[in-house]
Amino acid sequence: MKTTKPTPKAAKRRKVDPELIRQLFERFEQDKPEPKTELNFVNPFTLTVAVALSAQTTDVAVNKATAPLFAIADNPADMLALGEEKLMRMISSIGLYRNKAKNVMEMCRILLAQYDGDIPLNRAALLSLPGVGNKTASVVLNELDIEPAIAVDTHVYRVSHRLGLVDASANTPDKVEAALMKAIPKPWLNRAHHWLILHGRYLCVARKPKCEICIVRDLCPKIGVEFTPLL
Known part of the structure; x- marks a missing residue:
């Protein structure tokens, strides 16, 4: 055989x-x-933003950009008040900053309109947010002890x-x-x-x-x- x-x-x-x-x-x-995580954050919103910004960029670069950003905008309302142009300038040192700034602004609008300004802590809702993919959702849920x-x-x-x-x-x-x-x-x-x-x-x-x-x-x-x- x-x-x-x-x-x-x-x-x-x-x-x-x-x-x-x-x-x-x-x-x-x-x-x-x-x-x-080596990303710096102060609440679920800044964690989600930091993780979304970290795509194709080092955590060190993200932390350098977000330190002054989160000092003045650690919630969706304050982030929107900055305006997309200023946000782009503040994160211009990281990769794909234009598209990331656009996604963050749209994310903030959705959070204020649909979630009272809070980050929804379940995978399906997180994945519905602009700029949040499966990897970002996994990092956020795991870091906050919501879901391994x-x-x-x-x-x-x-x-x-x-x-x-x-x-x-x-x-x-x-x-x-x-x-x-x-x-x-x-x-x-x-x-x-x-x-x-x-x-x-x-x-x-x-x-x-x-x-x-x-x-x-x-x-x-x-x-x-x-x-x-x-x-």
Whole structure:
């Protein structure tokens, strides 16, 4: 009987190991028990605005722009009073600032007209706001302890695959998010996003991961395969 050889892609696919996940997140928790977003905010409105502004921009750049902005406009009414032109000037140092300013202004109008100026704290309503996509909604709901969620950016995507938290079939951000939500035990779900993004931002970077100082280097499936072996 003729047998079919596994394709290279199938041969590389490994099963997700629950014990590995447990050890990884125990290590993350020991290192940083209460991780938080690096975006500065003072209330749900400023959090939502900051996260929306952070698309394709660093948190450092957003914080620099929003420090003077939120000092004078930390609610929809005051933000609208600034006017779109002034808002654009105040956030002109971040990417896509024109379109982001337009979305923030329209978001403020909707919040005042439909939600008494408050940010609606449920996913469907958040997704209806201009400039708020699934990733932004996930960050807001998770940060405010409304709903455990894992927003998958390039850092989370990269780290999830490198550490074996997801298998090769999770080849889109949405699939990675679904796989992580299923695989990570509940006690760690509301902090997992922060641990993964911080690990990818500062240690497990794209081109030259800092394996020599990595807190989970002895657990990493990639050590000795793609990266320089540790001595």
